[in-house]
Amino acid sequence: MTDESARQETYVQAAWTRVWKTMLVRGIILVVAVAVLGMGIGYLAAGTQGLNGGAVGGGLAAVFIIITLVIMYAGRNMGLTAIAGFLGMGFLFKAFVFMIVIWRLKDATWLDGTVAFFTIVAAVIGSSLVEALTVVKGRVPYVDPEAK
Template sequence: MTEQTPRDDQAPHRADVPQHGGDEAGSDVPEVMRGLPVVPHHVNKDVFRMSLKALIVLLSALTVLGIPLGWVIAGGPGVWGAVLGVVVALIFSGTTIWSMLYTADKDPNMTMAVVLGAWLAKMVLFLIILVVLREQDFYHRAIFAVVVLIGVIGSAILDMWAVSKGRTPYVTPQNRDL
């Protein structure tokens, strides 16, 4: 079998693809991952930035629509319900995006630790907010619930959209001949 010379328009050779740390001692990359190709960090950060921008647009629209609708439906308590709902949706959805953006260039163990910690913290904070608000009567509960649900479910849909539209490679070519 003859060896083929690579053309300029072909995919980069494995040596040109960024890889996890080398063989140097003290590397924080586990032994089994050394030499494996990786997705450049800026690619992941671009997806998370797109998701964050989409969340900001969603919550801005929810604020612009929720406050007047809250006023029409329930007056002052409706406005407070919409405002609180947007704040809770921001805390609930924003922490996930922030933690992924923050750890996009970190190793997988750090990413999982930060994401899990952020998830636990927001669950505790969410429960505290609900317990504190349970006895309050200055806001409209139904409007609060609807705004939170639209914000959180909408954010999940937009996250899925951002990931599907992001230009993150699914595979890294290992061999040109394949």
Template sequence: MTDPSPRTETAVEAAWTRVWKSLLIRGIVLVLVVAALGMGLGWLISGTTGLVGGAVGGGLAAVFIIITLVIMYFGRNLGLTTVAGLLGVGFLFKAFIFMIVIWRIKDAAWLDGTVAFLTIVVAVLGTSIVEAITVVKGRVPYVDPEAE
């Protein structure tokens, strides 16, 4: 038979939800700031091609944050050490994406390569800082006494 009472969230699950939501909010703010500054400064520096270069960097910041959000969402029930390992693998995956994107756009005439590169570097550093701050400030207990 089914249990008529809905399952309540444990303290650890609630803590992971808070960490995930704070990463989501910080990530959205970071993406908006990187995209706005990259596109704005790019447009001021080199016009339309700079605007596109800033947009590429802002888009890559969004991809990096989404990768981290997916890792943390699926890893929340696997334990803190496993999540830390998955985030390390995610960092390597982001480095691979970074290299591929730089390789593909290095000779693109439709964007300013310098603006794109600098915006992407800011996106990489910014997402790493946001992830580190979120993990350090996140309070997730190691033991869940309410777990079934």
């Protein structure tokens, strides 16, 4: 067995790679959209403090997408059920992070709390939707005939 044949991806591994890349592209689009819209609307609504609130929401969207990408990458060889379970645990972890961030930023004077809250909510809902759509529409077979 040569090194080249050992490194070739199976059909299922290639399918998971496509799903992961799709998640990466959709995640980048989500992060840019949340950051730009949050910061733009925040600046129009509350000036510099609103801009800061939108930036916090955009940053949190990036953190949420990175958590999802790490879970999907780590679980790529575990099967669809395992990944779905890990993504569910990731959602609970994100909810915990959401609560901590809201708690820590509730009295911050350098940002507009309302803009930050709505931008963070958009990040949470958007990342959950991107996750769900990507995993549901990802066409990964359950059985890998090439696996040994």
